[in-house]
Amino acid sequence: MTTGTSSAKSSAAACWSCGAAVSGEQFCAACGKIQPPAAGADYFALMGLPRKLTIDPGELETRFHQLSWKLHPDNFVRASEYERALSLERSSQVNDAFRTLREPVSRVEYLLAQAGMRREGQQKQQAPPELLEEVFELNESLDELRGAQQQGGDAPEMAALSRRLQTARVNFEEKLGEVDRELERLSAEWDRELDAGASESSQRKLMERMNGALNRRSYIRNLVQSVQKELAEA
Numbered sequence: 250m251t252t253g254t255s256s257a258k259s260s261a262a263a264c265w266s267c268g269a270a271v272s273g274e275q276f277c278a279a280c281g282k283i284q285p286p287a288a289g290a291d292y293f294a295l296m297g298l299p300r301k302l303t304i305d306p307g308e309l310e311t312r313f314h315q316l317s318w319k320l321h322p323d324n325f326v327r328a329s330e331y332e333r334a335l336s337l338e339r340s341s342q343v344n345d346a347f348r349t350l351r352e353p354v355s356r357v358e359y360l361l362a363q364a365g366m367r368r369e370g371q372q373k374q375q376a377p378p379e380l381l382e383e384v385f386e387l388n389e390s391l392d393e394l395r396g397a398q399q400q401g402g403d404a405p406e407m408a409a410l411s412r413r414l415q416t417a418r419v420n421f422e423e424k425l426g427e428v429d430r431e432l433e434r435l436s437a438e439w440d441r442e443l444d445a446g447a448s449e450s451s452q453r454k455l456m457e458r459m460n461g462a463l464n465r466r467s468y469i470r471n472l473v474q475s476v477q478k479e480l481a482e483a
Contacts, residue, residue, distance in 0.1 A: 275320060304356065428465050
C-alpha cells in the first residue's frame, strides 16, 4: 500500500490504494478507499451541484449532512493513519464548501475567484462615481466628529454630528441593500445564461458586471462599518 501526505497525492488520477482510475470522487469505486481531494476542487461539484448561483438551501444542507456523515472521522477510527488524515481533510473541505455556498454573496465571490477575478488584497477600493459627492460629505462629517472629540465638543454639537452620521449610515445601508438586489438579478441572469448555453465571452462579461457590483458592495460596507465604529466611540 502506498502512503504519503495528502497534499502530495491530491493531483493523482489513480486510487492511492488499488490504482484504479479516479477523478475527484470521495471514494474509489473499485476498492472503496477514501481519496485525497482533487487539486483545485470545485465546491459546486463537491456538493453535487451545477455551477448556478441560485441554490435551494434545504437541498444544500441535505447534501452537506450526507457528505459529512460519509466522511466523518468516526467512520475511520480503525483505518490507517493516512486514511484518518484524508477523512479530516475531506471533512474540512466539505465544511468550507457549505459555508461558502450557503450565502448568496459568498457564492458569487467564489464563482469569480474560481475564474481568477477575485484575488485577496487586490480588489479596488475606489468610491463609485455615483457616490463621490455623498462619500465626500460623509468624510467631512467624520472629520468634524473626530475634531470635536479631540477638542471636547459640547453635548449639543456632538449630538448633531452623531445624528448626521446616523442619517448617512442609514443611507449607505440602503445602498448596500440595492447592491445585494442587483447581485440577485445578476445571479438569476447567470443561471439563465448557463441554461441557454451562453458562450464563454458572454459569461465573462456577466462575471465582470458581478465583479463590479461586488467591488461597490465592499466599498459601501466598509463605509458603513467605519461610521458604526465612529458612532460607537463617540
